[in-house]
Amino acid sequence: MKKTLLKAGVLGMLLAGVMGSGQVFGQSDPTGKKPITSTYAITNATVFANASSTGNKATVLIKDGVIKSIGRNVSLPPETKVIEGDSLFIYPGFIDGASQAGITRPEDPKRPEDFVSSNPPDEIAGITPWRSAMDQFSIKSSQVDELRKAGFTMAQILPDGGMIAGKSAVVLMGNPNSTNLIKANTGLAASMRGARGMYPGTAVGVMAKFRDVYKNTELTQGRIAQFTSSTGVSRPEMTPTYMGMSDVVTGQVPVLFSVSNDLQVRRAVSLQKELGFQLVLTGLEEYDEVIDFIKSSGAKVLIQLATPEDKAIKAQKEDVNDAIKAQYERVQEAYDRAIAQAGKLEKAGVPFAFTTIGTKTADLGKSLQKMIEGGLSEAGALAALTSNAAAILGVDRIAGTLENGKMANMVISTGPLFEEDSQIKHVVVDGNFFDYEVKKKKKVNGNDGESNPVGTWTYTSETPAGSSGGSFTVEKEGSEYSGKITYDDPQGGGTATSPLQNIQASGNTLKFSFNVNAGGMSLDVQVSGEIDGDSMDGSMYISDFGSFAISATRNPSLIAKK
Known part of the structure; x- marks a missing residue:
């Protein structure tokens, strides 16, 4: 469709x-277009190097897309282009823990003439672990523009598909003339979503099928090892499904299980405990009842950067009967419980990051503010956007904080990040500067x-x-x-x-x-x-x-x- x-x-x-291309070409520019200098310094800005920072006046020196120095008395090379940052605030670039920005859906496969709904081919049933998100990704998508405008500089992109959609990749939200690939095959995207009109069509069926695919992959690996080390052994059938699942079975990459509610969380963790794969729970919306369970599971967590609308609360009237008042109270309680979940995760000591899947880009900032109102600390919010996300994605060596030697991925705002009137003025990705219009209220x-x-x-x-x-x-x-x-x-x-x-x-x-x-x-x-x-x-x-x-x-x- x-x-x-x-x-x-x-x-x-x-x-x-609404944002044009970057003014500055980063370190990975295959077009051959080079700026006069690849060395930039933002001077005398207020720098928040990490989530726990209180902000210090400093100069940030960038060369070839890498942070070379941060401090008060930075020695600037002669070729440095200076950007005055006296009124600016600099933060590490945001990281989207699971995203489908720039992802398009592949062609639906045709059903064979001998199609049997109780035993469909893997591809038709939504089991495609061999697919790569990079095959579906376009850096020139307007969705990427919108995500970058909101401050996101890096994302783990997930392929579109069924219960086992394929392999994720970590990319930059950067130069449209670059591949922007940081790392391919960083995880396996999976969900409880069944296939329509065929097996597995239910969540229980999905669990059974996932278990079947996983176990058969283990058996195939054993047969491959036997075949390659011994004579007189029949050749094992190495299907795309089993080959695509092999690095999950061997523990090289995690399964990114999309789970929206507490029941799906329990089902995914149950599969993980039974089979032993690495688990990342992603897309969480309703998880208030299973926070302790999530903590005990040891699974990594990506929650939706979204909160419910408060239209129903704002529409409440004063002159109503007791039954309506009770209904209003239940609506308010549900809303308060939803916006308090992130704060409870933080208080429970569960490191988490955000995913923008299923969210409106225009409402990301508003949702973050609501979570803070509900009990999430500003430091916890910034960690979820930066260092926690980098750790979960395995890119904390190069991203998540502002340090010498790390990639020049930054969010530059007109004021403290969580202040209502603060606006993002520049986003730096891999040394590329993207400028955004700052609008004043008239x-x-x-x-x-x-x-x-x-x-x-x-x-x-x-x-x-x-x-x-x-x-x-x-x-x-x-x-x-x-x-x-x-x-x-x-x-x-x-x-x-x-x-x-x-x-x-x-x-x-x-x-x-x-x-x-x-x-x-x-x-x-x-x-x-x-x-x-x-x-x-x-x-x-x-x-x-x-x-x-x-x-x-x-x-x-x-x-x-x-």
Whole structure:
């Protein structure tokens, strides 16, 4: 289905990021384009070298994509280009513990004529351990742009697929003319997701099939060893599945098991204890009840950098009966419990990092703030974004902190990272500088940050699927908003129209959602943007696709007057 949508142009609604290419070429630039100098110094900035740092004024010297020196009295070579950082704050670059930014789904295999649903071929059943995420990855994807704009400089990318999707890789969010590969085959992506209309179709079936594949791989390895060391032994059948699973069985790489709730956590840990493979639990959403269990398992942990929406809480009314009040209390308790989970993990002494899978890029900062409000310390949040992630991915030798000899991966902001008004101004990846526009809140009718979203907006978008455009209209009657949007019809034949839903306008921010009908299936699309006069920049989130950027301009002749 994703492939159909790409061809039809639904993703033409998505913009390939508002940030241009980097100004500075890093150390791995195969294009032959070289800057006048590869030596840079950011002087007199406030540097947070690691998660426990309180911040110190220092100069950071970078040469050929590597940090050469950090300190107050750094000797600068004659060729150094100096960037004044007096008002800037520098942090280690963020690391996404499991990501599908830039990942596209491979072709679905055709079923053979003798297909049997109770015993399907591995590839059709979603068992493809031989696949590599690098075969599905594009550094030029707008999703990569969006992730980098949020401060992420490195990610462990996972392939798209079924219960055993394939091998992950660690890449940089860097120069679009480089492979950006740090390390291939860093783990095996697996999930409890069964196959549709065939075995294994349930979570219990997935566990049984995973056990079967693992045990058969062990047997195959034993037969290979026998065959290579003895005569008179029949040749073992070395299938792609068994060969792809071999480095998991031998303990060379971990299994990255996607588990969203406490039951799936218990199932994954049960498999690990039975079979003995290395385990990383990733994608955790609901884990409050199993924190002690996770700690005792020794598994590494990647939690979703997402928190639930608080719309239902904000919509609560005061003049209600006792039954409704009790319902409100249950909603509030569930919300408080969800945002407190990360803080509880920290207090339990479980080192964890973040994954952005299943999250909206535009809401990452907001989710992090909610976790901090729920009890996660700022140091714990920064560790999860940097040093913890580097340790879990096995790249702490080169990333996760700012130290001499490590890669020049940095986030440079206008203020302390977790302050509300702080914005990311530069992101440095492998010595490449990516610059981002810093927007100031404007006063409208004497009110800070209040913008009027009413009018007809023309939006533009561009993804690997191509460029397109459309329009959306926002109207207001009393305190209620309404509107509609036009977009490329995924079923062909020009454009389609959909009503806007859940329209929210607060300060500079405009949010809304709408549904796209694609081949009889309904896709939920959520848009969030920041209005600056008659322009808007933001992101568009489509379930199963991720976040993309969107840019819009208002037609001045159609602006409604207040």
